[in-house]
Amino acid sequence: MVQFTLPKNSKVTKGKAWNPPSKDAEAGRWREYRIYRFDPETGENPRVDTYWVDMKDCGPMVLDALIWIKNKIDPTLTFRRSCREGVCGSCSMNIAGTNTLACTMHADDAPSSVIAVYPLPHMPVVKDLVPDMTRFYAQHRSIEPWLKTDSPTPQKEWRQSHEDREKLDGLYECILCACCSTACPSYWWNGDRYLGPAVLLQAQRWVEDSRDERTGERLDDLEDPFRLYRCHTILNCTKACPKGLNPAKAIASLKAKMVERT
Ligand code: SF4
Ligand code: SF4
Ligand code: FES
Known part of the structure; x- marks a missing residue:
């Protein structure tokens, strides 16, 4: 497998904000996700994109939100998942500062209303949330x-x-x-x-x-x-x-x- 690493002297920059809710949106309906993005093929530095997820239209787990974002907002968002039941181990990532499984982590268990999602730390990154294992x-x-x-x-x-x-x-x-x-x-x-x-x-x-x-x-x-x-x-x-x-x-x-x- 090709080993991808971050570009030299790379620093994570603020990326695009997708799908911000309107000012009169129902309180608590939209949840903000800040997600690490990196595509080594572009040669660009990694960035953090911001997405708002409609919780009335989306399942409760962090993996549900990632799938919702991929289906409804940004099909380029890349992550691994398979079983959705905490048994395959493929959706491991760093969520709200903790390494865990996206499919078994309830969004309401995040310590803050804004949920930061990064790949597992200290691993080379293949793309976005996918580490090279x-x-x-x-x-x-x-x-x-x-x-x-x-x-x-x-x-x-x-x-x-x-x-x-x-x-x-x-x-x-x-x-x-x-x-x-x-x-x-x-x-x-x-x-x-x-x-x-x-x-x-x-x-x-x-x-x-x-x-x-x-x-x-x-x-x-x-x-x-x-x-x-x-x-x-x-x-x-x-x-x-x-x-x-x-x-x-x-x-x-x-x-x-x-x-x-x-
Ligand atoms: S955290 Fe470590 S010990 Fe626990 S299931 Fe994952 S690989 Fe196994
Ligand atoms: S050094 Fe690593 S493997 Fe050993 S107890 Fe600490 S975290 Fe676990
Ligand atoms: S998708 Fe299998 S453990 Fe999360």
């Missing part, structure tokens, strides 16, 4: 997120006790939205070498799986000053997770496993 996915692949075994494959299925299955709760639900990793200062500064909370939570998911037979190999792979140990327990990741998961706890468990085996 290439490195994030490569890091996920690097932990080999699949069952690895040496025993002969059973005829029916790999079995697991209820107790062992429960150990995966809080890990398997991750939707790889990257809200946590892009809220982590260590990942901002060392994202080329530090795996970040999302990928480490996934690593812990496979280390914890009683059916997996390569735990030692998985831990060896994480034994590195950057891949795991750049976590300084700042906990931004746990605060950011829109699924209520605790990546910082998963990282602490990985570190504990490293100590246990020495």
Whole structure:
């Protein structure tokens, strides 16, 4: 995938104001959105465009507003979305200063009546609200997120006790939205070498799986000053997770496993 980055010395400028309501508009009916816009192909600096959304004509979630804007005002506005149910992880972005999912964030939960929408922070931007996730996915692949075994494959299925299955709760639900990793200062500064909370939570998911037979190999792979140990327990990741998961706890468990085996 082509890597797009912001132009050198770029600064975000005030952009166009679209669809302002008339002066005698019904109070509270229109909600103002200020949305980051950037198209690397134009060579122009990023800008913030302002849109007013008719809340009587639009669903309650921030994603509804983005779709409304795209359909009714500005078809060039670009963002990712798929499930609209908080399960695919594709609509993650920074809304009102917080990394979250646009489809599960109610517009009324924004702390201000004006809602600012930016792409996930500290990622290269492909266009508008679409970050380039290439490195994030490569890091996920690097932990080999699949069952690895040496025993002969059973005829029916790999079995697991209820107790062992429960150990995966809080890990398997991750939707790889990257809200946590892009809220982590260590990942901002060392994202080329530090795996970040999302990928480490996934690593812990496979280390914890009683059916997996390569735990030692998985831990060896994480034994590195950057891949795991750049976590300084700042906990931004746990605060950011829109699924209520605790990546910082998963990282602490990985570190504990490293100590246990020495
Ligand atoms: S706890 Fe670790 S992974 Fe989470 S935000 Fe802090 S440094 Fe990043
Ligand atoms: S741990 Fe939470 S915030 Fe991080 S990628 Fe998974 S679902 Fe998203
Ligand atoms: S559209 Fe799938 S998580 Fe929001």
